[in-house]
Structures are given as C-alpha cells and as structure tokens.
Amino acid sequence: xxxxxxxxxxxxxxxxxxxxxxxxxxxxxxxxxxxxxxxxxxxxxxxxxxxxxxxxxxxxxxxxxxxxxxxxxxxxxxxxxxxxxxxxxxxxxxxxxxxxxxxxxxxxxxxxxxxxxxxxxxxxxxxxxxxxxxxxxxxxxxxxxxxxxxxxxxxxxxxxxxxxxxxxxxxxxxxxxxxxxxxxxxxxxxxxxxxxxxxxxxxxxxxxxxxxxxxxxxxxxxxxxxxxxxxxxxxxxxxxxxxxxxxxxxxxxxxxxxxxxxxxxxxxxxxxxxxxxxxxxxxxxxxxxxxxxxxxxxxxxxxxxxxxxxxxxxxxxxxxxxxxxxxxxxxxxxxxxxxxxxxxxxxxxxxxxxxxxxxxxxxxxxxxxxxxxxxxxxxxxxxxxxxxxxxxxxxxxxxxxxxxxxxxxxxxxxxxxxxxxxxxxxxxxxxxxxxxxxxxxxxxxxxxxxxxxxxxxxxxxxxxxxxxxxxxxxxxxxxxxxxxxxxxxxxxxxxxxxxxxxxxxxxxxxxxxxxxxxxxxxxxxxxxxxxxxxxxxxxxxxxxxxxxxxxxxxxxxxxxxxxxxxxxxx
Amino acid sequence: xxxxxxxxxxxxxxxxxxxxxxxxxxxxxxxxxxxxxxxxxxxxxxxxxxxxxxxxxxxxxxxxxxxxxxxxxxxxxxxxxxxxxxxxxxxxxxxxxxxxxxxxxxxxxxxxxxxxxxxxxxxxxxxxxxxxxxxxxxxxxxxxxxxxxxxxxxxxxxxxxxxxxxxxxxxxxxxxxxxxxxxxxxxxxxxxxxxxxxxxxxxxxxxxxxxxxxxxxxxxxxxxxxxxxxxxxxxxxxxxxxxxxxxxxxxxxxxxxxxxxxxxxxxxxxxxxxxxxxxxxxxxxxxxxxxxxxxxxxxxxxxxxxxxxxxxxxxxxxxxxxxxxxxxxxxxxxxxxxxxxxxxxxxxxxxxxxxxxxxxxxxxxxxxxxxxxxxxxxxxxxxxxx
Ligand SMILES: Nc1ncnc2c1ncn2[C@@H]1O[C@H](COP(=O)(O)OP(=O)(O)O)[C@@H](O)[C@H]1O
Ligand SMILES: [Mg+2]
Numbered sequence: 001x002x003x004x005x006x007x008x009x010x011x012x013x014x015x016x017x018x019x020x021x022x023x024x025x026x027x028x029x030x031x032x033x034x035x036x037x038x039x040x041x042x043x044x045x046x047x048x049x050x051x052x053x054x055x056x057x058x059x060x061x062x063x064x065x066x067x068x069x070x071x072x073x074x075x076x077x078x079x080x081x082x083x084x085x086x087x088x089x090x091x092x093x094x095x096x097x098x099x100x101x102x103x104x105x106x107x108x109x110x111x112x113x114x115x116x117x118x119x120x121x122x123x124x125x126x127x128x129x130x131x132x133x134x135x136x137x138x139x140x141x142x143x144x145x146x147x148x149x150x151x152x153x154x155x156x157x158x159x160x161x162x163x164x165x166x167x168x169x170x171x172x173x174x175x176x177x178x179x180x181x182x183x184x185x186x187x188x189x190x191x192x193x194x195x196x197x198x199x200x201x202x203x204x205x206x207x208x209x210x211x212x213x214x215x216x217x218x219x220x221x222x223x224x225x226x227x228x229x230x231x232x233x234x235x236x237x238x239x240x241x242x243x244x245x246x247x248x249x250x251x252x253x254x255x256x257x258x259x260x261x262x263x264x265x266x267x268x269x270x271x272x273x274x275x276x277x278x279x280x281x282x283x284x285x286x287x288x289x290x291x292x293x294x295x296x297x298x299x300x301x302x303x304x305x306x307x308x309x310x311x312x313x314x315x316x317x318x319x320x321x322x323x324x325x326x327x328x329x330x331x332x333x334x335x336x337x338x339x340x341x342x343x344x345x346x347x348x349x350x351x352x353x354x355x356x357x358x359x360x361x362x363x364x365x366x367x368x369x370x371x372x373x374x375x376x377x378x379x380x381x382x383x384x385x386x387x388x389x390x391x392x393x394x395x396x397x398x399x400x401x402x403x404x405x406x407x408x409x410x411x412x413x414x415x416x417x418x419x420x421x422x423x424x425x426x427x428x429x430x431x432x433x434x435x436x437x438x439x440x441x442x443x444x445x446x447x448x449x450x451x452x453x454x455x456x457x458x459x460x461x462x463x464x465x466x467x468x469x470x471x472x473x474x475x476x477x478x479x480x481x482x483x484x485x486x487x488x489x490x491x492x493x494x495x496x497x498x499x500x501x502x503x504x505x506x507x508x509x510x511x512x513x514x515x516x517x518x519x520x521x522x523x524x525x526x527x528x529x530x531x532x533x534x535x536x537x538x539x540x541x542x543x544x545x546x547x548x549x550x551x552x553x554x555x556x557x558x559x560x561x562x563x564x565x566x567x568x569x570x
Numbered sequence: 571x572x573x574x575x576x577x578x579x580x581x582x583x584x585x586x587x588x589x590x591x592x593x594x595x596x597x598x599x600x601x602x603x604x605x606x607x608x609x610x611x612x613x614x615x616x617x618x619x620x621x622x623x624x625x626x627x628x629x630x631x632x633x634x635x636x637x638x639x640x641x642x643x644x645x646x647x648x649x650x651x652x653x654x655x656x657x658x659x660x661x662x663x664x665x666x667x668x669x670x671x672x673x674x675x676x677x678x679x680x681x682x683x684x685x686x687x688x689x690x691x692x693x694x695x696x697x698x699x700x701x702x703x704x705x706x707x708x709x710x711x712x713x714x715x716x717x718x719x720x721x722x723x724x725x726x727x728x729x730x731x732x733x734x735x736x737x738x739x740x741x742x743x744x745x746x747x748x749x750x751x752x753x754x755x756x757x758x759x760x761x762x763x764x765x766x767x768x769x770x771x772x773x774x775x776x777x778x779x780x781x782x783x784x785x786x787x788x789x790x791x792x793x794x795x796x797x798x799x800x801x802x803x804x805x806x807x808x809x810x811x812x813x814x815x816x817x818x819x820x821x822x823x824x825x826x827x828x829x830x831x832x833x834x835x836x837x838x839x840x841x842x843x844x845x846x847x848x849x850x851x852x853x854x855x856x857x858x859x860x861x862x863x864x865x866x867x868x869x870x871x872x873x874x875x876x877x878x879x880x881x882x883x884x885x886x887x888x889x890x891x892x893x894x895x896x897x898x899x900x901x902x903x904x905x906x907x908x909x910x911x912x913x914x915x916x917x918x919x920x921x922x923x924x925x926x927x928x929x930x931x932x933x934x935x936x937x938x939x940x941x942x943x944x945x946x947x948x949x950x951x952x953x954x955x956x
Contacts, residue, residue, distance in 0.1 A: 528653065528656070529656045531694050532660040533656075533660075535660040535661075535695040538664070538667075539605075539664040539667040543605040543663070543670055550613075554609065554612055554613060557612045558612060565618060567653050568653045
C-alpha cells in the first residue's frame with residue numbers, strides 16, 4: 001500500500017536525525033498551548049503571568065500587594081510591557097532561571113492554593129518576546145534590606161533551555177506607583193523598599209473590550225479586594241485617526257490634560273486573605289507516574305515511612321494496610337520499588353478507604369467579598385453570592401463560589417436583556433478570559449435549568465438576560481485543560497459543585513424576579529385600568545348630562561375604588 | 571335594573587299576541603336608568619359598578635309552545651368592573667351614550683359597521699375589530715330588552731326577495747306619500763325586503779307563503795311563474811333568514827292570515843339552523859325572538875323520506891362530519907327539536923341513511939320536475955313537519 005519513494009529512509013539515516021528536543025524548542029513550536037497564539041492574546045498572557053506571579057509572591061511574603069501594569073506602544077505592532085510589584089524581590093542567583101528557563105518554579109512540587117502552577121508562565125512570555133523582537137527580558141529586583149537593586153537582562157537558549165545573561169549590574173531603584181482618582185487627579189506616590197519589575201518587549205496588538213488586558217485587570221480587582229492595581233496604556237497616534245492613550249473603556253478617550261495617564265483600581269480591604277496552608281498530596285489524587293517519582297525522591301528509608309510521611313491521611317497503620325494489600329514488604333526501600341511493584345502499590349492505594357484530604361488549605365474569597373467585588377463593578381438591582389463548603393475531586397480539595405448579579409434591563413448598555421448572560425470565570429482568584437467553551441464553568445451554567453429561575457435560556461446554552469454570573473474555583477490543584485490555564489477540565493465532581501452553587505443563587509434570583517414581575521404586572525394592570533376610567537366617566541356624562549365637576553367626581557371615585565379594591569389587579 | 575325591565579316587558583306581552591314596539595323615548599329612558607345605577611354605585615355607594623344582562627346562549631332559552639318561539643330563561647350574566655372587564659365596560663357605556671345621543675335623540679340610523687368606525691374616535695376605547703362592537707351591540711339589546719333596529723341600527727345584510735300576488739304599501743321616506751308595489755308585476759325580477767318593515771302594509775289574495783332557501787330555485791319558480799299556478803307568495807331567504815326577513819314574513823302572515831311553508835335543502839343545517847331560526851328564533855338573540863319568529867311556519871321539504879319517495883338516492887351526498895355533529899347537537903341540546911318527536915325522527919332517519927340532499931336534486935327527473943310534480947304533490951298531501 002505504501003508508496004515507495006526514491007529517498008526512502010533507513011533506520012540509520014533516521015537515527016542521525018533523532019536527538020533530544022529541548023522543552024524550549026517544543027514550546028516554541030507549540031506556543032498556542034501557552035496562550036501566545038496571536039499578538040493580541042500574547043499581550044494578555046504576558047500581563048497575566050506577571051501579575052499572577054506578583055500577587056503570589058506578595059501573598060506568600062505577607063505583603064499587601066501594590067502592582068502596576070504599564071503598556072507602551074513603540075511601533076505599529078510592537079509593545080513594551082512592564083509589570084512592577086512591591087513583593088519580596090528575587091535573589092540574584094534565581095533571576096536568570098526564573099525568567100529564562102522553562103519549567104522552573106517553586107509551585108509545581110507542592111500542593112498549595114496559588115495562582116501559578118507549572119512554572120512555565122513568565123519565562124514563556126520572555127521567550128515570546130525574544131522570538132518576536134530579538135530583545136532580552138529586563139528584570140529589576142530589590143529584596144528587603146538590600147542596599148541596591150539588581151538590573152539583569154536575560155535571554156533563553158531555546159535548544160538547551162538555559163538562560164543567557166546579557167547584563168547584570170547593581171543600580172539605584174525602588175518600585176514606584178502612581179495612584180490616580182477616577183477623575184484623573186494624581187494622588188500621593190507610593191514607593192516601596194522592595195519589589196520586582198519585569199519588562200518584556202514583544203510583538204502584540206492592543207484591543208479593548210472582552211478578553212482585553214483591561215477586562216482582565218478589572219476582574220482581577222474584583223476577586224482580589226486587597227490588591228491595589230495601577231494601569232497605563234500609552235498608544236501611538238495612528239495616522240488619520242484620533243487614537244488616544246485612554247485606558248478605560250466607556251470613558252472619554254482623552255484623559256484630562258493635566259491629569260495622570262494612570263488608572264487605579266483601589267484596594268477595598270487592608271488585609272491579606274488568610275494564607276493557604278500547604279498540604280501533602282492525598283493518595284487518591286496521585287497518578288501512577290507521580291507516585292513512581294515520589295517513591296524515587298522520598299527521603300524516607302522504608303516504604304511504610306514514605307507512605308505515611310509524604311502523603312496526607314495515611315497513618316502508620318493505613319500504610320501497613322496498603323503494603324499488605326499490594327503484597328509488598330513495608331520495610332522495602334522505596335526508591336527500589338520496581339515498575340511492576342509500583343503498579344500493585346498504585347492499585348492497593350486506590351482500593352484502600354482513606355479519610356478525605358484536609359480542606360483547610362483553601363482560601364475562598366467569601367460571600368461578603370464577592371458581593372463587594374460585584375457591587376464595585378456594576379449597579380445591580382439584585383446581588384447574591386454563595387461559598388460552597390469545600391470538597392474533593394480525585395484526592396484534591398477544592399471549593400466553589402458563585403456570585404450572581406441582575407441589572408435592571410436597560411440600566412447598563414453592555415448588559416442587554418436579550419443577550420447571553422455575562423460570565424466571569426476565576427480559578428484561584430485568576431480571571432479566565434479565553435476558551436470559555438471548553439470550561440467546566442460554562443458547561444455547568446448551560447446545564448442548569450435557568451427557566452425555572454425566571455431567565456430565558458436557549459436549549460443547552462447560557463441563560464439570556466441582564467445578568468452577570470461569576471464562578472470561582474479554589475483548589476490546591478486546578479485541573480486546567482491546557483498549559484495556558486484558560487479552561488477548567490470537566491471533572492464530574494467539579495461540575496456538580498458548580499451546579500449546586502449556581503442553583504442556590506438561581507433560587508434567590510427566582511424569588512427576586514417573581515416578586516419584581518408581580519409588582520410590574522400589578523403596575524401594568526393599574527395603568528391599564530386608569531386608561532379607561534376617563535372613558536367610563538365621559539360615557540356617563542353624555543348619557544346623564546353630567547357637569548364637568550360631576551364627571552371629575554366619577555373619575556376620582558373610580559380612582560379611589562381602584563386604590564381600595566385593586567379591581568382584581570393583584 | 572335590567573331585571574325590572576324584563577319583568578315589565580313580560581307582563582305587557584303575557585296576554586296579547588300583537589307586539590307593541592318600544593318607542594325611542596322609552597329606549598332612551600332605559601339607557602338613562604342603567605347609567606344612573608352605574609353612576610350611583612360609583613359616586614354614592616362607592617362600590618364596583620356592574621351591568622346585568624341575560625345570558626345569550628341556547629342553554630338559556632326554552633321553547634315556549636304557547637307563544638311559538640324560543641323564550642329567554644332567567645339566567646343573567648353580570649359584568650362587574652374589574653381589570654378584565656374595564657375596557658368592555660367603558661366601551662359599553664360609550665356605546666350606550668352614542669346610541670342615545672346620536673341615534674335616539676337625533677332620530678338617526680346607523681349600520682353595525684358604521685358604529686364600529688365611529689368608535690375609532692374613542693381613543694384607546696375604540697373597537698379593534700367589528701365583531702367586538704357587534705357583540706357589545708347584542709349585549710346592549712339584551713340588557714335593554716330592545717332590538718337594535720328599534721334603537722336605530724340597521725342591518726347590512728339583504729333582507730330577502732319577494733315575488734307573487736302581493737301588493738306592499740310603503741312610504742316615500744321624505745314625503746310620507748304611500749307607494750304601492752305590486753309584487754306580481756315585476757317580470758323576471760323581485761322586490762327586496764327593506765331593513766325596517768314595521769311601517770309596511772299589505773294587500774293580497776294569495777293562499778300561502780312559500781319560503782325558499784336558495785336563490786337559484788327561487789329564480790326557476792319565478793321564471794316559470796309558479797306563484798300564479800300555486801297562488802302563493804314566494805320569498806327567497808338565501809341561507810339563514812335575516813331579522814328583517816323573519817319580521818316581514820311574520821307581519822305578512824299575521825296580517826293576511828296566511829299559512830307559511832318552508833322549502834330548504836334536506837340537511838341538518840337546513841332543518842336546525844334555517845328553518846328552526848325562522849320559526850322560533852335563535853339562542854343567541856333569544857331576548858328579541860318574540861319579534862323575529864314565524865310560529866305559523868311549517869316544513870315542506872326536502873325530508874329524508876322524500877329521498878326514498880322520489881327515488882333520489884343517487885342524487886344525494888354523504889353526510890359530512892360537521893353535518894353529523896350538527897344533527898347530534900340538535901338532538902341533545904336544541905329545545906325545539908327536543909319538543910317535536912317528528913323532528914327527532916327526521917334527524918335520526920337522516921343520520922341512519924347517512925346522506926343529505928339539495929333542493930336542486932329533483933332535476934334528476936327533469937329540470938321542471940320540482941314545480942310540475944314535487945311541490946304540487948306536497949302541497950296537495952298537506953303532510954308537513956311542525
Ligand atoms: N514578581 C516576582 N516576585 C517574586 N518571585 C517571583 C516573581 N515572579 C516569579 N517569581 C518566582 O519565580 C517562580 C517561577 O515563576 P513562573 O515561571 O511564573 O512559574 P509559577 O508561577 O508557575 O511558579 C515562582 O514560583 C516564584 O517563586
Ligand atoms: Mg507564574
């Protein structure tokens with residue numbers, strides 16, 4: 001069947017081409033997996049990765065975050081993006097690896113609720129910049145108590161996945177922030193003694209609206225009320241058009257001449273959310289490959305010790321049970337567990353009943369904060385929020401929160417009564433803007449019967465109406481569908497929890513809408529009656545030769561009657 | 571108020587056969603009376619006003635044998651002012667106002683369609699479709715106990731055609747001068763019954779009135795001057811007889827003391843709708859049947875038995891779903907049919923045979939068979955249905 005080609009390969013010729021593929025190279029070819037598939041998305045992903053890192057670093061260090069995002073257009077499709085934070089800073093030795101080595105990070109090997117996860121994010125952004133502009137990533141960082149700041153510029157060797165340092169000097173630098181009122185009036189500058197600034201030059205495109213940098217930052221501010229965020233986008237004037245460097249959509253394109261070009265999303269609370277607790281993995285959430293890796297890496301001497309020390313909810317006794325079930329010696333050296341044996345171990349683990357993992361490791365936003373965040377974003381007629389109790393999927397603790405806002409139809413131009421509800425998705429306080437169709441949250445929302453809560457809903461779709469639905473999933477390990485962390489994978493346990501949250505909010509909405517509809521209906525009926533009262537009076541006037549005064553009395557008597565008896569309008 | 575009105579009316583008619591029609595002044599007073607009640611409810615008693623009128627349906631009539639027509643029973647509908655009735659309520663009051671001010675007080679007339687268009691100046695109170703104003707006119711008739719012709723409303727439909735040995739004495743509407751119309755001298759044409767017939771007087775030497783359903787058969791009888799041969803007055807109804815047609819036949823028959831015979835298609839519609847309505851009135855307009863009925867009418871044909879007697883089986887049509895339903899409904903609900911065993915037998919026979927027949931079917935035996943044989947034979951036999 002196969003056609004013979006004159007240049008048929010042999011095992012030998014093929015062997016000459018077979019070699020290591022560096023991760024950098026791999027991701028260079030698969031950059032869509034990381035969220036760099038087009039210039040517009042690349043800009044958002046870069047901002048997102050840097051802001052996530054800054055927030056994580058601040059929270060871990062117990063610092064109330066102050067972050068600025070500064071976008072500057074330097075060519076028709078070339079931008080410089082600088083994200084500055086007041087975090088703990090990064091020690092010099094780590095900087096090149098963090099920013100110019102893929103899969104290098106602190107969060108992958110532990111189970112704790114955090115924004116970053118795989119240690120790909122920020123170095124991929126740097127690599128994208130390098131690829132599209134040839135420019136290096138510039139990092140300024142100052143740790144607490146340091147006399148000066150580091151100024152380091154790095155590039156990534158995409159074949160070896162190693163950093164190349166282009167510049168490494170000490171400079172005078174402190175992170176500075178410019179709070180700005182809604183009217184553009186500049187407030188007092190904030191200067192921090194520590195922090196980091198990462199600046200990447202890249203090919204990009206700047207847009208407003210849904211899935212824009214602004215939208216991302218706005219949503220970020222909603223779910224992180226402790227964050228103070230400053231944003232500036234300085235665009236080049238296009239020839240013939242009046243494109244102005246106006247950061248906020250909806251507001252006049254030109255900021256007040258004397259005003260600051262910055263927009264500030266002010267902080268709502270002055271304390272950090274309780275720090276999430278790190279937990280050991282629960283055996284039921286560990287896959288075979290990871291299990292083998294853990295057995296190899298464990299400092300424990302015996303299999304029993306490894307099981308009870310490296311996992312949660314495994315006591316010495318439970319460890320013995322597992323060993324017995326797997327037919328393995330509890331005193332065996334865990335690093336010597338062979339492939340066949342680890343399969344038996346894996347099977348035994350999953351057949352053993354275990355306590356559910358602890359759930360105190362999660363830090364939900366909370367119903368109050370959710371409502372406050374929504375209130376900040378819109379003037380809603382009705383708001384409700386629910387934080388579900390924590391639960392578990394595949395051994396991973398997680399918790400779902402749902403917020404729902406109903407805006408009076410016509411009150412807000414961007415929330416049409418006939419348009420699909422606006423959905424805001426969040427994972428570990430990070431807004432998810434892309435791949436809504438692939439996300440568990442979207443699936444759960446479409447799966448709820450919104451008609452029974454008073455909203456229209458095309459078959460199998462989102463409900464329609466002036467509604468904002470916000471869903472947050474907090475977990476030590478959010479199962480994203482891809483490395484770009486844009487959609488939550490379809491785990492039945494997760495979808496069920498989201499559904500419950502939505503239904504709780506839906507019931508509240510139904511009560512509200514029902515009452516509203518009843519009042520509106522009553523109103524409509526009353527004005528309908530009022531329409532005919534003068535006609536009745538006029539008819540009687542004609543027949544009985546009433547005076548104008550008598551006619552007016554008929555009208556007022558009928559109005560009284562309507563007030564008193566409602567004439568069956570209720 | 572409406573109940574009181576009705577009682578008075580009944581007393582007045584209890585004894586005599588002659589009908590005294592309500593004059594315009596009295597009609598106006600009834601409208602004022604009803605409106606005053608409504609006004610008092612609103613302004614003095616501070617309660618929801620309401621209107622009461624007899625239910626207009628077959629279920630609210632009984633067949634009054636002595637008077638020979640459908641008489642309304644006591645069931646009253648009440649329209650109380652609520653959200654659901656407010657529009658009709660206001661429309662009814664405005665309709666009464668127009669009737670009094672523009673028709674009764676000014677001695678004017680209006681068609682149903684004109685009054686529908688007239689309402690277009692009433693703003694949100696206007697009628698959107700003519701059936702709405704027609705219904706309220708019927709309600710008003712029932713509520714006042716006065717037929718709408720007396721209020722000044724003229725029917726739009728044609729009243730029917732007349733030919734034969736009859737002289738109608740009409741008046742010039744302007745000068746009042748008497749006009750004589752000799753219905754035997756109209757050649758191949760006919761005289762049209764006007765919408766108002768109360769003022770007509772008659773002179774006739776005819777022996778009977780023959781009322782015919784279809785215009786085409788009427789034409790054939792006129793063409794062959796059948797009325798001379800049979801010495802009868804021919805009336806064409808063209809379907810269910812209009813009020814004017816019924817009233818005309820009634821007045822003519824009363825005045826000249828003539829028997830009335832009816833010749834329709836042989837089907838449930840011809841029996842239960844056309845003939846029944848002519849003779850005893852309808853369920854819908856039961857409140858005014860006393861004026862619009864012809865109790866002396868008898869049914870000539872076509873009967874199911876005629877189909878057999880005249881060997882017309884192959885000139886019939888099978889009964890349709892609607893025919894069967896109509897016949898069964900009449901057997902079950904129509905007080906007139908229920909009163910007459912002969913009619914029940916006739917309908918049952920028809921249902922059993924499963925066929926209906928048209929007046930024209932006699933053409934099977936020759937175009938003029940109907941006037942040469944059928945009608946003379948039936949008139950001679952004198953076996954009519956009640
Ligand atoms: N702004 C920052 N301040 C302090 N530490 C940082 C900052 N950005 C990154 N880091 C450190 O670098 C690590 C790697 O970041 P990254 O490549 O984005 O992976 P991840 O966020 O998934 O861990 C982080 O885990 C964190 O320890
Ligand atoms: Mg990160």
